[in-house]
Amino acid sequence: MRGRAAAVAWTEDPYTEAIGNGRGPLHLRARDGWSLALDVERWCAAADAADLSVLDRCRGTVLDIGCGPGRLVTALHADGHPSLGIDLNPAAVARTRARGGSALRRSVFEPLPAPGTWDTALLMDGNIGIGGDPALLLRRVARLVPSGGLLLAEVATDDVDERLHVWMESAAGAAGTPFPWARVGAAALHRLATLSGWLPEDSWSKDAHEFVALRRA
Known part of the structure; x- marks a missing residue:
C-alpha cells in the first residue's frame, strides 16, 4: 500500500503539471501544518554549482534514483558518464529523454537493469525520503551497487530525522494522494548508513545544499 500510494502521488496532476510547465509553486504538506516548497524551477534547469559538486565525485556508471526532469542525467551524459535515471512520473521521464539523457519509468523498489x-x-x-523509510531505501540501494560502490545523497540542512505522511499541493490548491516521506540530516543518515551496509565517507555543503557520500561496505 505504501509503495502504491507513492506511485500514484508522483504521477498525479500537481506534480505532472509543474514538471510540464517547468515551474511551481508546488509544496509537500502534512496535516500538522508542516510544509516544504519543492524547487521545481531548479529541477527543470541545467545542473548548477551545487549539483556539479556532486557530479564531480561520480565514478563509472551512475544510477540517478528519482531523476525528475533529468538535469543530472543530462549533465552526466554531456560529460561522458554512462548514466540512467529512473522516475515514476512519465512527464519527468519524457523530459529527461528530450534533454538527451537516458531514463526509465520505474520505482527503485522494482527490478532494475544491471x-x-x-x-x-x-x-x-x-x-x-523515498518510501518514508530511509533504512529500507539504503538497504535496497546497497543491492544495486557493488562492494566499494558509492552513494551520493542530498540531506536536510538541519539536524532532523523525521517520518511524515504528506501530499503534494499546487498554487491552485489541487492536492494529491497522501504518501509516506522522510527527512534526514547528515548525522541521522550517518547513523542509518552504518546499520544498512554503508560506511560514511564524506560530507560537504555548497550553496545552501548539504550532501553526504557513503561507501558500500
Missing part, C-alpha cells in the same frame, strides 16, 4: 553493478548511485533533491 543490479549490483552501478558504480555510483544518486539520491538528490531529498530523495533519501
